[in-house]
Amino acid sequence: NAGVTQTPKFRILKIGQSMTLQCTQDMNHNYMYWYRQDPGMGLKLIYYSVGAGITDKGEVPNGYNVSRSTTEDFPLRLELAAPSQTSVYFCASSTRTSGATDTQYFGPGTRLTVL
Amino acid sequence: AQSVTQLGSHVSVSEGALVLLRCNYSSSVPPYLFWYVQYPNQGLQLLLKYTSAATLVKGINGFEAEFKKSETSFHLTKPSAHMSDAAEYFCAVSLHLNAGNMLTFGGGTRLMVKP
Numbered sequence: 001n002a003g004v005t006q007t008p009k010f011r012i013l014k015i016g017q018s019m020t021l022q023c024t025q026d027m028n029h030n031y032m033y034w035y036r037q038d039p040g041m042g043l044k045l046i047y048y049s050v051g052a053g054i055t056d057k058g059e060v061p062n063g064y065n066v067s068r069s070t071t072e073d074f075p076l077r078l079e080l081a082a083p084s085q086t087s088v089y090f091c092a093s094s095t096r097t098s099g100a101t102d103t104q105y106f107g108p109g110t111r112l113t114v115l
Numbered sequence: 116a117q118s119v120t121q122l123g124s125h126v127s128v129s130e131g132a133l134v135l136l137r138c139n140y141s142s143s144v145p146p147y148l149f150w151y152v153q154y155p156n157q158g159l160q161l162l163l164k165y166t167s168a169a170t171l172v173k174g175i176n177g178f179e180a181e182f183k184k185s186e187t188s189f190h191l192t193k194p195s196a197h198m199s200d201a202a203e204y205f206c207a208v209s210l211h212l213n214a215g216n217m218l219t220f221g222g223g224t225r226l227m228v229k230p
Contacts, residue, residue, distance in 0.1 A: 004158070040124065042205055042220030043159075058217065090158055101147045101166040101209065104218060106158035 004107035012113045013081040021076040023091030031094045032074040036087040081114045117142040121221035129229045134193040136224045138206030147209040148189040154202045201228045
């Protein structure tokens, strides 16, 4: 099982550039999430999606956009990269069984540096 | 609002010694609590979760955690540390969104195991 896959693994951007972080899951999960992890900090939720065509903001959405056209894919877009967006980005997915106790499955992460 | 505090960003133990990683939470509703482990350059993996069925929760790799409402704690323990336990550990509390599941993470504790 591939689970949750993310590409690229590493990326260096210049200030003002844009890019899309890709996330794909093959578990037929309804829910998908994007988190960022800053050094020494826990993960913070950027955006989440409860199904194709439905997305919502998390705790730190500014500077990012998402779309969900299929169940499998949940790309994260950075339009104007800023140094504050230097972080490790994790995608996760879960299926609805009991709601708040659902287990989220994480991808390996994308390490992004903005210079 | 909910939050998680992990006391000690770094914990060092000798191989074979007791592992104790501390987690305290704040939640306005009955919490659902999780422990995740992150090995170097990998995504997060679920260790165990508290879903109110039992206060003592057993997880993978010999870890367990006890939910103590009076102390608002969910500390992670393992009787005997192994070198392979060296990793970063995150405690998280869950908030059930309209149809999703938002995790609020603590800052993480890096466990080092000395031979």
